[in-house]
Each structure stands twice: as structure tokens, then as C-alpha cells.
Amino acid sequence: MTALIGDELGPRGRRRVLVGSVVASLGVAALVVVAIQRFADRGQLDAEKWSILAEPAVVGFLLGGLANTVKAAAAGMVGAVTIGAVMALGRLSRNRPVRWLAASYVEFFRGFPLLLLILFSAFGLPRLGVRLPLFWYLVLGLAVYNSAVLAEIFRAGILSLDRGQREAAVAVGLTDGQAMRLVVLPQALRDVIPANVGLFIALLKDTSLGFFVQYEELLRRGQLTGNFDGNLLQALIAVAVMYIAVNMALSRVARRLEVRQRRRYGGSIEVKGGPEDLVAPETAARKENVGV
Template structure:
């Protein structure tokens, strides 16, 4: 296996060395463009800062920043309840991502298939599902399927629509990854007697998976945010838990600010992971 990968990699490198240099997606900005970008960035940052200061001032005038209103969130019972909601969010996101990635890989291979019916069916699924909002799929699972005798458990009423919706996005990512692998890799596998299926499985897919890993993590961030649709099916994810907690303690603004900060920390961590993976691949 090691010799096979080395042989295929060598063929790909040989082909790459003889090819044209990679092209950028856009031209490098000149001095004036960079100056305009810096000015626009400063102006936008100042505008956002001004809005934040105005919001803080209004909250303070309305008594929303009083210590008594924030004191409940310095206690463990409040955080335990929110962390249980966060755990439910992460569980739904992980299961949805696993199913969506599996479905996306199958769809990507279908789009690359030499069989026209398979290719058309995969393309039709991707194009249709990409235009349908995830919320509409949640409503289909919640209201339409039970009329036909298919009443899923609460957890799967959220996971299934998210998996169905994100499978189309993951299919595009995997397909782009496969197409980015040099054709010399496939030709090398076929040259040593491998079938096209084994070449795809043993040579092309491992390289494609490494290339699209940052995009997979980025798509998973969006999927994690989509779990907030759990409030529609009364699944006790983080946002729904925050809603219940706000109704209980009547601290609406404080509760949703805390929930937003939790989302910010989790999503920023995943985004940082995606940027780290992307920078490592750029250096490789």
C-alpha cells in the first residue's frame, strides 16, 4: 500500500511539475486598493463599536446591566442547565454531520459516475435539496410524515432534516476534492492494474479528504448553527433551553446574551480549527 501511494504520488508530482502554475482566484490588490480596504475596515469597525456603545448605554439606562440581573448566571445550576442544552446541541450536530458526510460522499461519487442515470439522480437530489430551506424539511418531518404513519422520535425529527439538507453541501465539497486530485493519480492506479473503484478508494479519496478537511469543518459550523431549529420540534438544544430558562427567570436579555456567547465560543473555536487546517495545508 505504501509503495502504491508513493508510486501514485510520484506520477502526480511529475505531471504537476510539467504543468502550468496554479492561478489565483482574484488579482492581488494594488497600493490604492489596499489603502481603500484599510480605510473601509477602520470605518466599519468604528461604526460597529459606536452601535455597541449605544446598545450598552441603552441597556444601562433600562437597568439591564444591574448586577442583580446577572447574578443568577454566576451559579452552577443555571450553567448546568445550559451545558445540558449545549451537549444536546453538539450531539445532534455530530450525528447530523456524520450522516450528512456519508450521504454527501455517496452523492459525490454518484455525480462522478460514468453511468448516466446515477449521475442524473445524484445531480437532481443535490440541486433540489440545495434550494429547499432546512426549516421546511423540519416541518415536513414534523407534520407531513406522521400523517403517513412515520412518526420519528424527537431527536431524529431534528437530525434527519439536517442530514438531508447538509448532504447536498457535503456532496459538493467531496466532489470538488476529488476533482482537485491530479488525473495522474488515477492513471497511476490504473496503470498498475487496479480497478477504477479501488483506485478511487485507495488513492484518490484519501488525498481528497485531506484537501477538503477545512471545508468540512467550516460546513460543520453552519450545521451546528442549524441545530437551533430544534426549538421547532421542542428538542432541548441550547437555544430552546435558553428560551425555557428565560421564561422561568424572566431574564430575557441576559439569558439570550449568555446563549449567544456560548454559541460564539463554540463556533469561533471550530472556525479557528478550520483556519489552522487550511494554513497547514497551504504550507505543505
């Protein structure tokens, strides 16, 4: 919640806040000035260092890197959703060995760094005779690691669904499998859509680990173009800005989806700050009124 801690200020408090604000603004402004000064002193603000970034060839190269990033993340996501769903069902299976296997898969792959997995995939697998294009080594690492995360998200989604849904399904004569497939899963999957968008953002960020295996995603391409044109710092800053812009946009989408779903299907709304929240508590309150 963005709500401040504390209460309505009196005249003296307001004066102090005003003074504090002025001092803080000056401090922030001073920091910005020092930073700009530093850039200028070292010739890093030279127009040509930045204007190269706007040349069509460079823009195309970087956007191509972004496309590679999105491609790897999307392929990784598809793999992660597939394996993750299987593992989530495995963990909820009635069969003890299946449950145990799925649980160890999840615990094992969640426990160590994704980078280790990607290095193993890209450098270890070729020596073991598994030859794939570079892209797929990265995707494999991303998919396996994130499937363990997704399995937990799916499992939570299935478990959080009201028991009555499954019981009712069985009561009208559906088999266990049918109840899961026709009643439980559609609702559980719907509930975890926002979490999935959140995970996709994480995957986009994780794709930058492709940097380590020479996959030409956004970061690697930023480095290549920066080294080529002699404006490494500027190119890397451009890459960071691109990442931040894409991820912030996606975060907003995730948040919107969440609020919309909660509004439509009920459930509590976690207020996180941001303009979307303005509609959320109000609709939540309305929902409660209907209940009463």
C-alpha cells in the same frame, strides 16, 4: 487580505488619519455608552438579572443545551458525510441514470430552505406513520440538507485531484473501483477536511432550527431559562455569546488545518486574514523556490 488599499501616507495624510481615528473612536464609544445607558435605564443591568446566569443550575442547563446542540450537529454530520459521499460518487458514476439521480438529489435538496425540510421531518413524518424521537427528526433534516452540500464538496475534492493519480493507478493494474478507493479517495478526502470543519460550523448554527420543533438545543434552553427567571434578554445574550465563542474557536481550527495541509501537501494558500496567515505566504513562497 487585511492589506490596506492605498499607499504610504505623508505627514498630512497621517494627521488626517489621526483626526479620523479620534472621531471614529469617539463615535464608537458614544454608541457603546448609549447602549449601556439604555440597558441601565430599563433595569437590564441589574446585577440579579445577570447573576442568575452564573448559578450552577442555570449554567448546567445551558451547557446541557450546548451538549444537545453538539450532539444533533455531530449526528447530522455523520449522516451528511455518509449520504454526501455516496451522492458524490453517484454524480461521478459512469452509469447515466445513477448520475442523473444523484444530481437531482443534490439540486433538489440544496434549492430550498433547511427549515422547510426540518418542519416536514418533524411534523409531516409522524403523520405518515414514521415515529421517531424528536432528536432524530432534527438530525434527519440536518443530514439530508447538508449531504447535498457535502456531495458538492466531495465532488470538487475528487475532481480537483490530478488526473495522473487515477491514470497511474489504472496503469499499474488497479481496477476502476480500486483506483478510486485506494488512490483517489484517500487524497480527495484529506483535501476536503478543512471544508468539512467549516460545514460542521454551519451545522452547529443550523441546529438552532431545532428551536422550531421544541428540541431543547442551546437557543430553546436559553429561552426557557430566560422566561422562567424573567431575564430573557440576558439569557439570550448568553446563548449568543456561547455560540460565537464555540464557532470562532472552530473557525480557527479549520483555518489552522487548511494552512497546515497546504504547507504539507502544496497548493495555493488563500490568504484570509488572521494570525495564521502570517506563516502561510512565507511557506508558500518557500515551496515555489524548491520547485524552481
